[in-house]
Amino acid sequence: MKQKIRFEKNVKDNILTVLESGEVDPGVVMPLHEETYDLAQMAAAAQQGLESFARLLRRRSFFPTMDLCVKLHEETSGFFADTAQEKVIVEFKDSETLAEEEEFVLEEEDVELDALLDEDGDSKEDEIKEIDDEDDTPRFTPEDTSEHEN
Secondary structure, X not given: OEEEEEEEEEOOOOEEEEEEXXXXXXXXXXXXXXXXXXXXXXXXXXXXXXXXXHHHHOOOOOOOOHHHHHHHHHHHHHHHHOOOOOEEEEEEEHHHHOOOOOOOOOOOXXXXXXXXXXXXXXXXXXXXXXXXXXXXXXXXXXXXXXXHHO
């Protein structure tokens, strides 16, 4: 999921507003959550490092993953230092944090299908006839009161 986290400063009131938006459909971004923080505390936490920043940023209703916290800390460190900058938008795509899968390639020497079929047993016609030599026609007697005859 693509996320956009917008940090907005209100220097006059010493408030930092964090707005989280997510892409619900390709090209459709919807606001998800809004949190407010003390601007001076958040700026100080950002200068102290990632752990302090993440500890102050995370709340019960807004709890970004550590990967997202790292990206937010990296992208906003200059934002908190620059008093003239009023807002910054951080885009995050969580699929980029997943480990890449190795492409599966089947090599010819790995599996020899003919050898596996030969090892599992013969499929001679005589063996098949032995298995299917009985008559499979259902037979009912007048005394049979099972549901199958109804």
